Amino acid sequence: MTDRKRPVETQVPPTHRMHPGDEAPPGTPGTGEGLCPICQGSGRLNGDRCESCGGTGRVIQGIGGA
Numbered sequence: 001m002t003d004r005k006r007p008v009e010t011q012v013p014p015t016h017r018m019h020p021g022d023e024a025p026p027g028t029p030g031t032g033e034g035l036c037p038i039c040q041g042s043g044r045l046n047g048d049r050c051e052s053c054g055g056t057g058r059v060i061q062g063i064g065g066a
């Protein structure tokens with residue numbers, strides 16, 4: 001049995017990766033982290049990783065007021 005490592009998909013740090021539930025890239029003015037509305041911050045959905053937040057339980061959302 002070969003012990004193959006999974007190929008590195010990206011060198012981008014997790015904090016710079018966007019998920020389907022993110023409204024904007026991290027660090028965008030007027031946005032901030034919020035609980036994922038899909039999984040309610042659990043990072044899991046029906047036993048699987050929540051695709052919306054990538055399993056982090058948080059998504060980037062626009063902050064109202066400004």
Ligand SMILES: [Zn+2]
Binds near residue numbers: 043
């Ligand atoms: Zn989620």
